[in-house]
Amino acid sequence: MTLSNSNSPLARREALDDRLEQLRRMIEIRFVEERIQKLFAEGHVRGSTHLASGQEGVSVGIARSIDPDDIVTCTYRGHGHALALGLTPAGVIGEICGRVIGCAGGVGGSMHLVEPAIGLLPTAAIIGAGLPIACGAALAARARGTDRVAVAIFGDGSANIGAFHESLNFAAIQKLPVVFVCENNLYGEYTRIQLSTPVEDIAIRAASYNMPGVIVDGQDADKVAEAMATAVARARRGEGPSLVEMKTYRYSGHSRSDPATYRPAGELDAWLKRDPIDIFAERLTAEKLLAARGLDSLKTEVREAVETATAEVLDSPAPELGEIMAHVGAYSAGGDQRHLFWSN
Structure with missing residues (x-):
């Protein structure tokens, strides 16, 4: 059993020091996303789901370049990031299926994954909501005298x-230790970027805020990690924020019911030729870390692990209705905590 199969998110995160494990994690993300789509079709998932197949290089590249106690905020398209950071397939799939085995006990769902042990704050369904939250986390790190990013x-x-x-x-005015990562997959929901944005490269907007703006090939996990390492080191040194734009692509539509018929003919095929898993596997083969048929064996191993995790999830119960009232509270002006909801 590899460390990637560990039930410990922290152990899974630490396993990313190994290059074969980085490849395995990308494959795991791909297969988990595929399984989630099937689970939705089978009626096990309520609400919507937003998949990120094709963007695995970004997720793993980011995760391997930051520390487990650094803070991460991301969007509703965050399954891949959660898995890369260390959440287990059962923890992710379980949450999406609304089972107690899920990372938030089954009450958060697809768009609200969380794991404090590896720095993942609750993912946000509101567009852009994670940006100011990350600024707050960076400000808190500074106030506490830590070097967290x-x-x-x-x-x-x-x-x-x-x-x-x-x-x-x-962030620029305060020189906060924060890295802004734009996953430019060409589409904002159903709208192609040139129909909503007057610039081709988001990174050039960094100049307006006197911070570095970097454009990265998001299909190459090594290039992602290299750019992130530079930006993270800069933030830790107290030199302020950076904007890193990852050029990437999602293979599926915006959400689980979107066939993406609005895409130009041939666009998907062109991006499939630069699949992040294939790019990384070819590099590991050249480095003599992966055997000639090693990718096929690895895919078989990971698919079996994902199926095992799925079976574990489907055997797990849904949370009791009363759980909707748990972890909900308020503070009075005096600072003492008062529960908003309780049962008699």
Whole structure:
């Protein structure tokens, strides 16, 4: 059994030091996303789901370049990031299926994954919501005298809203230890970028806030990790924020019911030729770390592990109705905690 199969998110995170494990994690993300789509079709998932197949290089590249106690905020398209950071397939699939085995006990669902032990704050369904939250986390790290870095992951559509500009402006003025990561997959929901954004490269907007703006090939996990390492080191040294734009692509539509018929003919095929898993596997083969048929064997192993995790999830019960009232509270002006909801 590899460390990737461990039930410990922290152990899974530490396993990413190994290059074969990085490949395995990308394959795991791909197969978990495929299984989630099937689970939805089978009636096990309520609500919507937003898959990120094709963007695995970004997720793993980011995870291997930051520390487990660094803070990460990301969007509703965050299954891959959660798995890369260390959440287990059962923890992710269980949450999406609304089972107690899920990372939030089954009450958060597809768009609200969380694991404090590896720095993952609750993922946000609101476009761009994670950017100001990451600024707050970075400000808190500074106030506490730690060297923690906050990473805000968002899509290209978020770069056109007020929270983006306000967050970058505030982070620059305060020289906060935060890295803004734009996953530019060319589409903001159903709208192609040139129909909503007057610039081709989001990274050039960094100049307006006097911070580095870097464009990265998001299909290459090594290039992602290299760019992130530079930005993270800069933040830790107290030199302020960076904007890192990952050029990537999602193979599926915006959500589980979107066939993406609005895409130009041949666009998907062109991106499939630069699949992040294939790019990384070819590199490991050249480095003599992966046997000639090693990718096929690895895929078989991972698919079996994902199926095992899925069976474990489907055997897990749904949370009791009363759980909707758990972990909900308020503070009075005096600072003492008062529960908003309780049972007699």
